[in-house]
Amino acid sequence: xxxxxxxxxxxxxxxxxxxxxxxxxxxxxxxxxxxxxxxxxxxxxxxxxxxxxxx
Numbered sequence: 001x002x003x004x005x006x007x008x009x010x011x012x013x014x015x016x017x018x019x020x021x022x023x024x025x026x027x028x029x030x031x032x033x034x035x036x037x038x039x040x041x042x043x044x045x046x047x048x049x050x051x052x053x054x055x
Contacts (some may be wrong), residue, residue: 003037008014013033014033014038015030015031015032015033015034016030016032017029017030017038019037019038019039019040019049020037021040021047021049022047025050026049027040027047027048027049028040028049028050029051031050031051035051035053035055036051036052036054037051037052037054038050038051039051040050041044045053
């Protein structure tokens with residue numbers, strides 16, 4: 001589930017974008033409204049999540 005990291009017009013960002021695995025477990029989540037990519041990868045049905053800061 002993605003969330004834009006900045007307010008636009010009357011919409012206020014709440015941050016904490018996240019990604020969940022097929023089993024419903026949280027794989028990775030942004031801490032707040034910082035500029036990051038929340039990434040999920042699968043290798044032979046083994047899921048891994050990471051948060052990568054972007055400039």
